[in-house]
Each structure stands twice: as C-alpha cells, then as structure tokens.
Amino acid sequence: MTAADELRARYVDQLRREGLLGADELVRAFRAVPREEFVATGFDGGDGRWLGPDDPDFLPMVYRNHPLVTKLVDGVPVSSSSQPSLMAAMIESLELRPGSRVLEIGVGTGYNAALMTVMGARVTTVDIAPDVVERAGAALRRVGLAGAVDVRLGDGYLGVPAETGYDRVVVTVGVTGVSPRWLDQLAPGGYLLAPVEHAGNHPVLRIRPGARGMAGARGELRAGFMSAAGPLAARYPGAHPPPRRAAAFPPPTVRQPARWRPPLDVFRYHDLWFAVGAWDRRTTFSAGPAGGWGGPGGAVLLDEVHGGGAGLLADGSVRAAGPYAARYAADAIALRDRWVARGEPTIAEWTSRLVPAGDPDQPILVPTNWIQR
Template identity: 40%
Template structure:
C-alpha cells in the first residue's frame, strides 16, 4: 500500500465506506468488509472519471469532495467511446453495492484461484485478491484497460493480480483451473470454455441478460447439469460477439424508444413496489415469458420502471412501480401482463433469489449455455 492509503483520515474514510455497505446489507462477512476497508478505490481511476459527459480529473492526492464521491455507493465511468479516450469504449468501476454483493455470492475463501472476465479498473480483482490471498487472473480484450488495471493494482500494492489481454469468451486456460469465475459484463449465457476451466466444485457468478436487464446469477454443476440461482438485480454493459448471442424466443432490450401512439392506463393492477420488490416482479416475469423486456416510450416516466411485455406485431404493455399498467396496441398483451402480475402476487411475491434454472445448449451451434426451465426453489413457501 502507498503512504496515502495508510493516512489516518483516509483509513477512517475507507472504514466508514465499508461499514456503510455492511449496514445496507451488501456486505455480510468480515473478509469482504475488510477488503473494502483496505483496498483504496481512488487508486483505480485512470486519471479520472466521467459524469454527465464531463471528464473529472482525479489527482494523485484528491481532495475531500472527490474522495466523498469516490467512496460513495456510485458507479464511476472511466472510459467512453470518444476519439480522445484512450480505450474508445465504455468501461467503469461498478457500483460498490453491486461489487460487494457479487463478492459475497462468490463465497470466496483463502487460497481460491479466480478468473475475472472483464478487467474494468482492476478494483474488483484487487478486492478478490485481498480476500483470497491467491492469484486473480483478470482478462479483457482492450490492451489499454488491461494495462491500466495492472498499473492500478501495482499502485495499491496488490501483487496477486495478473491482468492479461484475452478474449473473454475463451477465458484463459493456461492459468486454470479456477475455483471461481466472476463476470463483470452482461452476457446472454455461459461460455463452454469457462466450464472447461472451472474446477469440478467451482462456481460462476455472472450477470445474464434476462427480461431486458442483467440480473446476477450463481451457476454451479449438479452432476451433469448446470444450475443457475438468482442472486440480485443488477445491470451491466453488454459484452459483444458470441457472449451476447440471443436465444430463440427471447426479446432483447429495445435500444430505441417506441414510436408515440395512443396509450391506455389501468390503475392499481398490481401493488406499489419499491426498487427491490419491483425487480423481483420484473425478474419473475422474465421466467414466465420471453416477451419480457425493457422498452421506453414518450409519456411514461422511466424512473417508475419500464418492465414490459413486447410483441412487435401486436403491442406492448408496461407495469410500473406505481402498480399501474399502461398499454398500446392489442389489449390481449395487457391482459397477459395483468394475469402474470396477479400470479406473482398470489405466489407470495417470490424474489430473485427464490428462482432457479437449468442452463443448456440445444446444440453445439449455440455459443453459450442459456437459462431454461425456470422454477421456484424447492423449499420456497408462499408467505
């Protein structure tokens, strides 16, 4: 660690940052809390970060205002696709709450070897190394991002991080097998190459495209089967190439707003829902129909949630946090959504962590193992 990271004021700030994450439930165990309290996040920003399109420089000795921002529960964008940006693509350090919850889901232990797909700033890999005390291999297709991650880990005094330029879909077999694999970009399924490099009792924690966002799943082997377990709501920048190949029958999130058209509103179709509960409903809808996605349209406030059923040739129906249902086109789509919302309520409002899936490839032509056969966990009981 640098002298700066051991100064009393910064030590206290980092300890408070870790304590806050634990109080909010993102951190549950002492090793994860200790990692957040000792790995200096401000050393993992390659010169600064973007906010509202403006680059904010972070000097070697940042002032209190910058440190307040850095040691808050906020994702920080470090690269954007601009001609004057070294990487020329999006890259970030994720929201600390999400990082912490993923580290807890990994169930890390001393000595475990970990592969990270998507190097980011190197912060996540260094947190993992602080917990395991073993080598963490982090890979990315961008040489710029890999170089920055390696330098940041070195600045922070973390000697167990190995940053390499490689294709995430292929993993890094030369360093395997791995006890854990963690993925920090949105994918549509599990690469077969990761499974080849995973220890028999290993685990993959991965954000998988589902219903128009990227909730995190924990994937393990059960004999010859792959089992996915819901972990939490999350959303990540999407991978490219074979890691983002769509399964037949699944509706990707729409990249452009729908054209304006007459809209009907049905009030109080569902309960009023806070963030976590709304994402529980959204996730559940995605387990019931591949029409579930996210779509934007003029007249609906995105802050109220944009989960919807979308059929391009028929219509679209949204359920928002208010409990109101809005629809355009064929009313039958709205009727389907209403029935699904009522079914979720009747089941006792199961959460993301109550859901399980089998992951399969229909043929060797499919590039990833997709979640199929969604069901509630065997010991789930309605409230």
C-alpha cells in the first residue's frame, strides 16, 4: 500500500464517521479514485505556497475534506477540486443508476467526473478554459478513464449543442441562473442540480422542467462555489447585491445581543440565511469580519444607497452601521425572529418558479419568488 492509498483509506473512513459519505457505491468510488492525480500540477496551499506533489504537505492536504484551488487568475480562484463532502452530497442528490447519462458543467480537475464514472454513470463534462480541459484530460488518462469520460471545451451555458437525453445535469460552478439549454437537453423525468446565487451565497437547487416551459426550483444543499464566466454569471435587476468585502463597511454603531448560545451550527445558520434572502432582496454575503462586526463572514442586509447596513451573526446577534443603522438592525432582528416563528425552515423547504432574466439573446432562468412549502 502506498502512502497515498493509506491516506485515501483514512480520508474515506473519516468522511464516513462524520456521516458525510453514505451510499456504498459512493464509498467505493471515493476509495477507488486517486484525488492526487487530479491535482498533480499543484494547488494553492492557502499560506502563499503553491503545493506540488514533491512537497511533504501535498498528500496530507489532498486527503482532507477541503476544496483545493488549482488555478488563480490575478489572485482570484477560477478552478478547483470542490470540497469532497459537497461533491459526495451532490452525487447522492443525483440518484445515479448504472448507465445514467450525466452532463457536468465545470470539468475543473476532472475528479468529480471520475467519481461519477466509477459509479457507472456515462459522463459528459464541459469547461470554458482550454488549460483546465487539457489537465483534466491528462489526469483521466493517468487513471485509465480517458475513454470513459467525454471531456469538452466550451461555454457551459450551451450545454452540449445538438445533444439531448441527459438524465441529470450537474453544475459545479456558481451561476446566477440556469441555462434554458440544459432543460432542453434533459431526458424526460430528468432534473438538474445547480448552485444558483442567492443572497450572496451559492446554495444548490434542484430544478425540474415544468408544464408550458415553466421550470421549478427547490432548495437542496448548503454550498459555496466560485463564480462562472459568461452569461451564466449575468446580473439582473431585482437580484440580491453581489457579495461585499468586509473593508467596505464602517464600524458598527448599533449592536443587538445574541439570541442563541451556543450559536447556530453552520447548517442552521445557512437555513436562516436562505430564509432571510428569500424574504429580503437586500441580503448578501460579507466575507471576513465586516468593519468590526465580528464573525467569519455571513449574511448582511446591505444599504446600497446610503452605505452600511446590518450583519446577522450565527449567534443571532446583529451589528449595524450607516445613517440608517437602527432601522437596519430592527429589520434584521424581525427577519431572524420571523424564521423562528415559521418553524426554522431548512433550505429544502423552499420552492420557486424560474423566470427568464439577463441578456435576452442569452437568457438565464432565475428564481425570484421563494415560497415556504
């Protein structure tokens, strides 16, 4: 057994112990596919180092439940191997059967396509970046899956032109809406999973075509993703504001105390955040401790006109700044308490119809009217 095999076995056991890897076929796939082959040109170590296979930290970092950023442009992550537990949860949500036809948007490293292929799916995967496609193709060759995965270069907005009959479409890059082409390319009874921007975050939605060309979405999973390029990232009127950097916020002048001790765990906090975003279009994400607002980053109600707004932390406390700080703080508290009064709905309890938005020549379908089921 090599060091990589040993670390992979431990990683699978750890994911199973934490309840992050369920079905037997998924466990077998995670055991069989060597993740290190898919990040062989290295990844961002997060501390200024680019970690390649010769670095002693390479394998231990490959076999942790962490995303690995494999490409940066001007310091911005544009390609990665997603977090393993998130890939596992998305694959479970795809309910694959042997022979299922899957269209993946965002080849990235090719690791996710390899996992689905080893589970018996027939995978076509598309990426917009030629270098990414080339590296993923090389990795798939090294692990003996070259002929089994159909890797394409192109804008994922188009899906695979002139193809239909996919049982599932899985989008592995953050989008502001879904492409109508994907719905056209689905087989009858098929559905798609996509991380669609909502309140500055990218929760995964399950989307099904409906009657008279109308599609419907429901919340599926909490998730974070990097943003797509092209029409899939179009901004549209009425959307939540894009995420803000913490540095954009003045120090808070209003502070409201915690409601929960201990704070909500990450899953419940994202449930709260989703609901706040469903009810209030001012909601977005602020990374890092916003101007002393505290917390690692999370939901804010943004005052785009006057500056400032209110941050809602995982313990239910509120920090607000700007000329309307008191009003924003009161709104954040009302939204928090409404979530509690509604029975603390999870992400999976929300549904919305999708409507066209963005460039009329390359429209995307977006959820605009979330309703608690």
